[in-house]
Amino acid sequence: MEIIEIRRGPVVIMEPRGCIDTSGAKPFGDRFAEMVRAGARNVLIDMQHIVYISSAGFRALLVAHKLVDDSQGKLVLCGISSELLRLFEIGRFLDLFTICATRDEGIARAS
Amino acid sequence: MKRPSNLIYSVAEEPPRLVCLISAWQQVATVAPLLVLPILIERAAGGSLGAVTNVVSLSLVALGIGAILQSLTSRWLGSGYLIMFVFTNAYFPASVTAAKLGGMPLVVGMTLMAGIVEALFAPLIRRMRPFFPAEVSGICVLLIAMLVGLLGIRQVFGLDESVTASGTSTGPEIALGIGTLAVMVGLNVWSKGALRMFCVIIGILAGVAAGFAMGVVNDTAFAAAVPAGIIALPKLSGHLPQFRLDLVVPFVITALACSIRAMGDITNAQRINDRDWVRPDMTSIRNGLVADGLSTALSALLGTVGGNTYSASVGLASATGVASRRIALWAGSILIALAFFPIAAGAIVSIPRAVLGAALIFNSCFILISGVQIVTSRLLDSRKTFVIGLALILSLSRDVFPGLYSGLPDIFQSFVQSGFVLGVSAALLLNAIFRVGVRSKVSMALDSGADAHGAIRNFLEQQGARWGARRDVMERAIFGTAQAVESIAAYCKPPGPINIEASFDEYNLDIRIGYQGGAFPLEPVRPTDSEIRDSEDGIRRLAGFMLQQNADRVRTMSKDGRATLEFHYEH
Numbered sequence: 001m002e003i004i005e006i007r008r009g010p011v012v013i014m015e016p017r018g019c020i021d022t023s024g025a026k027p028f029g030d031r032f033a034e035m036v037r038a039g040a041r042n043v044l045i046d047m048q049h050i051v052y053i054s055s056a057g058f059r060a061l062l063v064a065h066k067l068v069d070d071s072q073g074k075l076v077l078c079g080i081s082s083e084l085l086r087l088f089e090i091g092r093f094l095d096l097f098t099i100c101a102t103r104d105e106g107i108a109r110a111s
Numbered sequence: 112m113k114r115p116s117n118l119i120y121s122v123a124e125e126p127p128r129l130v131c132l133i134s135a136w137q138q139v140a141t142v143a144p145l146l147v148l149p150i151l152i153e154r155a156a157g158g159s160l161g162a163v164t165n166v167v168s169l170s171l172v173a174l175g176i177g178a179i180l181q182s183l184t185s186r187w188l189g190s191g192y193l194i195m196f197v198f199t200n201a202y203f204p205a206s207v208t209a210a211k212l213g214g215m216p217l218v219v220g221m222t223l224m225a226g227i228v229e230a231l232f233a234p235l236i237r238r239m240r241p242f243f244p245a246e247v248s249g250i251c252v253l254l255i256a257m258l259v260g261l262l263g264i265r266q267v268f269g270l271d272e273s274v275t276a277s278g279t280s281t282g283p284e285i286a287l288g289i290g291t292l293a294v295m296v297g298l299n300v301w302s303k304g305a306l307r308m309f310c311v312i313i314g315i316l317a318g319v320a321a322g323f324a325m326g327v328v329n330d331t332a333f334a335a336a337v338p339a340g341i342i343a344l345p346k347l348s349g350h351l352p353q354f355r356l357d358l359v360v361p362f363v364i365t366a367l368a369c370s371i372r373a374m375g376d377i378t379n380a381q382r383i384n385d386r387d388w389v390r391p392d393m394t395s396i397r398n399g400l401v402a403d404g405l406s407t408a409l410s411a412l413l414g415t416v417g418g419n420t421y422s423a424s425v426g427l428a429s430a431t432g433v434a435s436r437r438i439a440l441w442a443g444s445i446l447i448a449l450a451f452f453p454i455a456a457g458a459i460v461s462i463p464r465a466v467l468g469a470a471l472i473f474n475s476c477f478i479l480i481s482g483v484q485i486v487t488s489r490l491l492d493s494r495k496t497f498v499i500g501l502a503l504i505l506s507l508s509r510d511v512f513p514g515l516y517s518g519l520p521d522i523f524q525s526f527v528q529s530g531f532v533l534g535v536s537a538a539l540l541l542n543a544i545f546r547v548g549v550r551s552k553v554s555m556a557l558d559s560g561a562d563a564h565g566a567i568r569n570f571l572e573q574q575g576a577r578w579g580a581r582r583d584v585m586e587r588a589i590f591g592t593a594q595a596v597e598s599i600a601a602y603c604k605p606p607g608p609i610n611i612e613a614s615f616d617e618y619n620l621d622i623r624i625g626y627q628g629g630a631f632p633l634e635p636v637r638p639t640d641s642e643i644r645d646s647e648d649g650i651r652r653l654a655g656f657m658l659q660q661n662a663d664r665v666r667t668m669s670k671d672g673r674a675t676l677e678f679h680y681e682h
Contacts, residue, residue, distance in 0.1 A: 019564050022597050052564045054594050055643075055654035062644045083586050090660040091653065092637050 001027045011110045012040040017049040020057030029060040041073030044106040048079030058091055078106035113386040119432035122192055122384045126435050134433045135441035137312040138195055141423050141470055142174055143459045148198040149415045156210040167456040168345035170415045175446030177406035182439035190399030192380035193439045195424035196406045200258055201368050202417035204528045205361040213353050220352030223411035225366040230404030232370055233397045242543055244579055246495050249486030250502050250538045251375035254531050255422040256482055260475030266468025283325045288465030291318035295473045308431045311470055318466030330461045345450050348414025361525045368532050369419040373403045376420040379481045383429045426477035492576030494545040498538055506534025549577050552614040564593040578615045584680050591661045591678050592622050598654040603628040620680040630669040631676055633659045
């Protein structure tokens with residue numbers, strides 16, 4: 001899985017591309033953990049290039065959420081398509097994650 | 112049925128009387144432009160000025176009854192929606208031919224036959240549904256939008272049917288039309304409430320006022336009606352219907368085209384009144400066609416020309432947010448009442464054509480978008496692309512290059528008498544031809560180590576496009592199948608390939624996944640966040656839960672070492 005990282009002030013923007021499924025969840029999770037260990041506290045995951053997320057991907061997001069929570073940081077998601085949003089809804093994840101419509105909004109919420 | 116957010120009053124709601132009155136007048140004002148058609152037919156038959164004015168009064172009665180019949184919700188009659196009845200360009204060429212060959216009695220007789228044909232065709236609609244899929248209905252609506260819009264352009268610029276003739280409208284008339292359109296569009300875009308609701312009638316009134324100020328109102332018809340008195344009973348024409356065998360084909364083709372147009376209009380009316388609209392309600396369409404056919408037959412008996420449902424009135428309801436069927440009762444009553452005031456007929460015909468043209472152009476925009484939305488509500492494959500593309504291009508070519516078709520043998524002339532008939536005929540024919548080779552059940556096999564999501568998406572998207580399936584249902588099926596295959600591969604570890612079979616009809620999509628191994632367990636209850644995150648089977652349990660939530664029905668079975676997971680999606 002390709003992951004692009006950009007920094008905007010205190011916010012680290014993580015832009016994974018492709019599928020966060022059984023094969024994509026591990027590299028995603030490993031990279032996220034590395035970022036937090038390196039000091040990232042305010043993280044925005046831009047999901048505009050994610051075409052599919054499975055239960056393995058949602059577990060990876062849950063682990064990421066806990067890592068940020070444990071380090072008193074903020075995790076925000078943005079760029080979620082209507083189909084992915086539907087998956088968040090049926091998996092009952094909408095109340096757990098902070099979701100913004102745009103990257104700018106996400107950066108503001110994560111700061 | 113859920114009311115869309117842009118509607119102020121939907122089909123079953125009862126607006127206040129003032130809203131009903133003004134909305135009804137607005138609907139009446141939009142049907143006024145097409146009163147020009149019976150006038151032209153009567154003139155082609157050699158009718159006097161008095162006969163022309165009388166046919167307008169009789170036409171008002173026909174329009175009024177047509178609107179009321181269409182709004183009925185009885186078991187066999189009426190779609191139940193606000194859709195005005197109006198004289199249609201579709202009948203114009205055949206009616207002019209009949210008028211020249213045998214005068215109004217022949218027009219009346221052939222139109223009566225066409226109306227009866229349309230009413231008799233209505234019960235066959237359900238069986239013939241595969242030949243009228245969503246994209247054909249959408250093409251009808253698109254072609255109608257162009258018909259209405261182009262008629263509006265002709266009215267504003269004073270253009271006749273010839274593509275090379277320059278317009279006869281003067282500069283002030285053109286300015287009047289553009290100004291009227293600007294008022295309507297401006298009110299619709301930038302105002303709210305009553306101003307938006309009544310933007311068309313405000314625009315027409317403003318246009319008439321400006322027309323008087325500019326001296327472009329031709330009140331000849333109005334002046335001719337004054338001697339008849341304030342109130343007068345319209346005289347029945349007394350034409351005894353006549354028939355000619357050589358006119359049967361053009362009138363029957365036109366009746367079929369009007370049926371398809373009515374299907375499109377009724378579908379559009381259903382769509383604008385229901386946020387959750389997914390497919391046409393065929394019972395409402397059948398009853399609407401009966402009403403439309405009977406209205407045409409009644410028009411003929413009254414001594415005027417054939418009509419059809421009016422797309423612009425559906426567009427107006429969408430634009431103003433007032434779609435209550437009660438408006439049809441008010442509008443129908445107003446039209447019938449106006450028939451008893453000869454001056455009203457004269458005044459309607461005296462509205463500057465540029466003003467009426469502006470109203471037509473305004474409404475055509477909403478009809479056009481509705482047609483686009485109907486066409487794109489389903490996945491499209493190359494078959495459907497060609498049905499839509501070729502039908503539209505052929506339709507345009509008939510209007511832009513009429514000489515191209517004038518040399519065709521007589522047997523084909525009925526099908527090319529107008530761009531609308533040609534486009535619809537082409538869509539029906541191509542749709543029927545392209546049904547060859549479309550299977551309702553397909554399958555694929557997947558190695559459990561393969562990139563499941565990509566392969567499944569390609570397979571189901573391609574198949575969904577062939578079937579013309581709804582996008583949202585196919586997305587659910589793609590997720591469900593990919594998640595299931597991923598989970599089966601990870602937890603059931605089948606030694607052989609995973610077989611995926613998909614079957615489809617207009618109401619059901621079923622996906623059946625078969626493999627060697629034990630059944631994959633489904634979860635009725637969502638595991639907790641910590642269970643998902645920290646336990647060994649957290650991912651599996653979340654998958655089992657999401658698969659259950661994603662489909663309308665899920666079944667898992669296991670027999671003789673072979674397991675099957677079945678998903679049912681309502682389409």
